[in-house]
Amino acid sequence: MNNILEKANYCASCVIKPCQIGCPFNNDITSFIKDIKNKDYQHAYEVLSETTVLPAICGRVCPYDKQCQGACVKRVSYDAVSIGELETFLGDLSIENNWMIPKKDSSNRKEKVAIIGGGPAGLVCAAFLAKNGVHPTIYEKHNYLGGILYHGIPDFRLPKDILKKTIDKILDLGVEVKLNQELGRDITLDYLEKEYDAVFLGIGGNISLQMHIPGENLKGVFGGNELLENKIHPEYRGKTVIVSGGGNVAMDVSRTVKRLGAEHVYVIYRRGEKEMPATKEEIADAKKDGVEFLFQHNILNIEGTTQVTGVEVIKTELVQKEGESRLSPVNIEGSNYHIPCDYVMMAIGSTVEESVVGTLELERTARGKIKIDSEGRTSNEKIFAGGDLTNTPGTVAFAGRSGRDAAYAILEYLEKKSDN
Ligand SMILES: Cc1cc2nc3c(=O)[nH]c(=O)nc-3n(C[C@H](O)[C@H](O)[C@H](O)COP(=O)(O)OP(=O)(O)OC[C@H]3O[C@@H](n4cnc5c(N)ncnc54)[C@H](O)[C@@H]3O)c2cc1C
Known part of the structure; x- marks a missing residue:
């Protein structure tokens, strides 16, 4: 609890509340943190409940660096306030204490x-x-x-x-x-x-996008979204798995597959580590789990006759194209090579x-x-x-x-x- 109070007291209670603007739910973050500082936890939960009903979830999975914490003024010279942790604390406390989500209108409408x-x-x-x-x-x-x-x-x-x-x-x-x-x-x-x-x-919209490259219909190629949703995992022990993509899905697929026993899991991403859409924490956690990364690589081809046996990859360089906000990956001619593998998981987006x-x-x-x-x-x-x-x-x-x-x-x- 002292740790939580320390984290709450670190908040400067700014009047302009940039964190609230950065939060997709527009949660009144400075107000609920003020309540935590005063140890009025139930009121803090009521403030949060005005705008969200998912505090114990968002506190754990939101990409805060790109949302509320990314907008925190403290971040300019120091670390941001740990808004995610404080939200998790309140969400968990509301579960432990069985606090109800407050209703606004208790009249029984007919609609x-x-x-x-x-x-x-x-x-x-x-x-x-x-x-x-x-x-x-x-x-x-x-x-x-x-x-x-x-x-x-x-x-x-x-x-x-x-x-x-x-x-x-x-x-x-x-x-x-x-x-x-x-x-x-x-x-x-x-x-x-x-x-x-x-x-x-x-x-x-949980249908994996395809890369539209040769070999995508071979046995052993899976859509990452469907793989997780339908739990259609093959036997991974002793196998090498390639995961194509750089976001949440690529991280969750690669970590899940590694934890299910795959010998090698390579995440192949066209751009560099800095450009990956996954959060820094997710990338660090994937590395801790033993996932290996091939940045600035592109898959050209999935090889095999009926079953996947490998992929042909090519290295990329990043160039600034006119009118593009992000660096674009361009294949480096002649840098192709082969990686033998057993499965390929597509995690490049969904529809x-x-x-x-x-x-x-x-x-x-x-x-x-x-x-x-x-x-x-x-x-x-x-x-x-x-x-x-x-x-x-x-x-x-x-x-x-x-x-x-x-x-x-x-x-x-x-x-x-x-x-x-
Ligand atoms: C692997 C993965 C990891 C992610 N990690 C994060 C993360 O860490 N942080 C983050 O902020 N976002 C993350 N995201 C994104 C986030 O989960 C989604 O943006 C969010 O769940 C979308 O919510 P939704 O309700 O629109 O869709 P969904 O969560 O997909 O829910 C749709 C629901 O509709 C049901 N449904 C589908 N079709 C029908 C039908 N025909 N009839 C009836 N029901 C149907 C589905 O079964 C499902 O329950 C992740 C996404 C994936 C795939």
Whole structure:
């Protein structure tokens, strides 16, 4: 506890609150830290609950250096305030003490909203609707809630019991759940539009992108997202595994595979370590787990006849191209070489499930995502969307924020409808 008070006292309680602007949820960070300084922990939790219902989760998995801590004024000359740790402390304390998420409106409204997908976007949308007295029902295709929090982010980064207890708190607000219900298989959007006053779509986008290189259809090539979601791991002991990519998914896939016994795991990334989208901590943790990195390398070819036997790689140099904000990797002619391997995991990005999204008759973005306005409205006034299904930046906090924004837009839509 002394350690936590020390960390809270380190905060300068700035009046301009840049950390709050840096936080996707717009949490009032200086105020909850002030409450921690005064040891008024329950009030600190209530301040946080105004804007988020995921403190024990975001405190553990947010890329703070790019969000709240990245904006901390202390960071200019010293280390940033440990906002993530302080948020985790409050989230865990609320679980230990069984503090309820405060409701804003306890009146029992009649409106019902269907939420499709039980990941962070859907869970937060449901929570903010229930906090305001509306009845949300989550339809989830798996037999568990959490989405990528459950099946993507490994237990060694986000313990399952913390996730379960955080979800239980949300359900305690009065959220109904229907598991094993897949949009496009068990339910249709038409049915939901008829049965509910509004619908929120939060079905994510967890389909691995392909590199479109020769050999990608060989046995032994896996999409990293599907590998984690469906736990379709082959036997790794004594094997060499190549992971292509440089973000969260590449780190979680490589660490999981290494922990499952692979002899060598090489992460191949086109740019340098500094340019990797994964956080410094994730890269350091992967190295500690024994994952090896080949920076400034590109995969040209996956080799084998039916089963993967290796990859042909080429080294890259980084050049500043006109009009580009990031350095671009350019293959260095003649630097190709072969690496024998048993499996190749694609972790270069992800997209939406076309077989479902293509049937929804909603406007799409150029990248195939569901188009929304800044508050989660789609091209159909009764349907709202958020998270990875849309253009929202792909982090837990941004997905949650989009769910909360959509909840407020839904409330506004329901008010207008009841006035007419
Ligand atoms: C491996 C991995 C690690 C990551 N690590 C981090 C991290 O450390 N920090 C961070 O901030 N972000 C991280 N991210 C990104 C973050 O997890 C996502 O941006 C976020 O989970 C998106 O939330 P969502 O609710 O939109 O989608 P999801 O979390 O994918 O949830 C979608 C839900 O919808 C359900 N669903 C899908 N299709 C249907 C259907 N047809 N019918 C009904 N239900 C359906 C799914 O089963 C799932 O429960 C990571 C992503 C991955 C893949």
